[in-house]
Amino acid sequence: MKTIAVYPGTFDPITNGHVELIRRAAAIFPSVVVLVSGGPKKSPFFSAEERVGMVREAVDLCEGSIEVKCFRGLLVDAVRECGARIIIRGLRAISDFEYESQMALMNRRLNPDAETFFMISTEDHAYLSSSFVKEIASLGGDVSTMVPPGVDRSLKTRFSTPGQEKGEGIS
Amino acid sequence: MKTIAVYPGTFDPITNGHVELIRRAAAIFPSVVVLVSGGPKKSPFFSAEERVGMVREAVDLCEGSIEVKCFRGLLVDAVRECGARIIIRGLRAISDFEYESQMALMNRRLNPDAETFFMISTEDHAYLSSSFVKEIASLGGDVSTMVPPGVDRSLKTRFSTPGQEKGEGIS
Amino acid sequence: MKTIAVYPGTFDPITNGHVELIRRAAAIFPSVVVLVSGGPKKSPFFSAEERVGMVREAVDLCEGSIEVKCFRGLLVDAVRECGARIIIRGLRAISDFEYESQMALMNRRLNPDAETFFMISTEDHAYLSSSFVKEIASLGGDVSTMVPPGVDRSLKTRFSTPGQEKGEGIS
Amino acid sequence: MKTIAVYPGTFDPITNGHVELIRRAAAIFPSVVVLVSGGPKKSPFFSAEERVGMVREAVDLCEGSIEVKCFRGLLVDAVRECGARIIIRGLRAISDFEYESQMALMNRRLNPDAETFFMISTEDHAYLSSSFVKEIASLGGDVSTMVPPGVDRSLKTRFSTPGQEKGEGIS
């Protein structure tokens, strides 16, 4: 039986930090499934379809067996459907840790057969987050070293459209 | 003079973590007043009346002298009106600590006669929060081990109503 | 070449904690520029003009060379326009630290010539925040020891206006 | 039945931060017992007798009913012997919180009848610790505003004795 690891997230949009984690996971586990949360609640900047597309394009060049799927509903159900028992999450900072550890304990109660394993973001990406990236891009800042090329293009297209809400500035 | 301890919160909804804290406080202090914040600002999921009702039902079986009240305005004023000088708050995690300690210092400045005392959530409930509970329930997950029976029923009723906003999934 | 230190923030509104930091910075650096973030995004309570006015009035009595400006767009661009290489930020708590350190690393990547330096809030103001101040004032609490006199007046005016949204209470 | 609160610690030596906490507790609880840990393990700087003496002298002027005792062995046993069910501890910082919360859960398991309640150190004393005080005094620094007069005298006596180990300097 192949060990399958699931990497869930909102990926709104996927950053180089996410890509690096996927790459590292794919080097360790025979099969990695990237689960893009497709639910309506968090009112994402990019639609579920756009986000799945950007993830697919980004991981295309990674080695290893990587699949990209959209999911709705409880994560533990999606994990079960994948036939997986390993959930991977990245930790960048203490605040991540608190939220993530509560989530991991909650998910463990909802599905005791799956375990959450945390990987530490490498130093180069510890400060990267999807929301920082969007804020900088909204102000015309250069994010080309922080996201895959396809995401960079999508952000530029979005923020050059007239009428698009502008951010306030990193302060 | 009887020592009165006040336990304030939004309780939207009350969880088993809250109930356990109330029970522990009622075992120590002769009188415990649960203060349900009734203000309009945080746009709670349940109305103040519903929340007070659920707290009342939940603590009904706890031993000790427990009262449940709604309050509006500054907490320190409500505490004074109760004739209390002890404010009890639960701490689950570091992020709680930061916010709570700032609040405690602020409240101390507003009313130097009252002191905030923190209790540590026991391990069984450290991961429980009202917002997690709502998110899981919104996705059809089972929260019956996390909240009192009355709250479980209320959540089921709410989320089975057509047109009710659905959550995104624990991810 | 004069060493210029920039102190950016939203100042919505300025508190005595901010004033104290500006005073301490102005005692060390020959020139301090307070940069008030004027962007539309965070939907501030006071307008950019009001906030700049309140900062100006508040620092008027501080010794040293202090300038107050509004900025829009990326902070690093505003810093460059000031001819400054020192960005000053205050740290009150751990949660500040996490966010601020990510921001500092991000800004460093966007402009390697500028450095962020953090000062620790003195004990008297460690618990003060603009949002606490607004919440207390919205409930009719006394904030006159927490903000400059002009801010106190503005808050009173705002919250005595009929139809103004009321806060929920510190809980 | 009188509510008794126990405040345990090493008090090596007692600082103004400890005194302030004892004063605040004595204003709330009818009876406060300060428990000075007398065990041999941590190789304290002052002997158990000296520490008890300094605590007694320091709380002499506090109002309320305050007793000072030495204890050996498990804290929960000492608490039981006092007829108390309330253990009070001060929290200054996050690192305190982690250690203290683990201790509180451990003590709860060892004696479910006692509860630990945490008070937040007020701003003036948040940075004070017995070890900082000793380090500064060892270097000839002035700690007279940080400790009670008796402790200040004892530290001066100790560090003026030839052959006494000198500290390294606050760096």
Added chain:
Amino acid sequence: MKTIAVYPGTFDPITNGHVELIRRAAAIFPSVVVLVSGGPKKSPFFSAEERVGMVREAVDLCEGSIEVKCFRGLLVDAVRECGARIIIRGLRAISDFEYESQMALMNRRLNPDAETFFMISTEDHAYLSSSFVKEIASLGGDVSTMVPPGVDRSLKTRFSTPGQEKGEGIS
């Protein structure tokens, strides 16, 4: 190729928290190697041989393929010798996280082929640590619910020996 996960530690002594983590890891990974650090530096309470013996006895009843080995030198070398690429560590608290994340990044630099994965301790064992256990046992407290039976016996034997250093008490 079988996925091998390595779980390194000092295990001085092994607690029920460690056992639970090993059990969870063995349910997920085909093969788990428990690596007991045998180096001289930290002056452990139990010798390397005693610690290995206690771990072996403790995991004997766990299902799955579990091996117990002693290692000296760099962890990354021991991992390589096991033919493993997965290092598992438990996280109980923030302070764990800081130290562990620095270690993980360091080990990654020393051996980029191995990845550290973190599991969250379940609530029942979040407060457990080898040093707490030793301190309580040294004071005659009951630790039989915190450690495997063999460890409980060893601790009792050790602390009943005359001349054995006694602890100070949980305070």
Added chain:
Amino acid sequence: MKTIAVYPGTFDPITNGHVELIRRAAAIFPSVVVLVSGGPKKSPFFSAEERVGMVREAVDLCEGSIEVKCFRGLLVDAVRECGARIIIRGLRAISDFEYESQMALMNRRLNPDAETFFMISTEDHAYLSSSFVKEIASLGGDVSTMVPPGVDRSLKTRFSTPGQEKGEGIS
């Protein structure tokens, strides 16, 4: 008047993380004084003379005006003697922040004319610490990318000497 910034530390030994911070500080401030703590208390691995020598060699190639001095006694006194009012410290992690903020407040009370400013370690060095470096070197691990060449040589010499205590292994 030239703005002088003081960078104090134990530097036992200096790492590439320290060097990078000195370089960044020297790019901002006209004059930087590196203060090597020479006190006896912490029983450093390298003597004060060795540490000063390693720092001097390491910063020799940095641009800007950098001086290296040894100090004994209170830091605030050494800062005053340098004619400086700016103390620079690096922050890598939360645990640094807690300790450092308490120290900064303490030093501020001892000398209100000096201010501590914190810089965030860049990502490449966030995990580096003098003690990790010593531990790895003691086990024969390669630290040549973590410390200046002179320090690498000194560590190799020290740990190849027979009878030198060996570390336990990064676990």
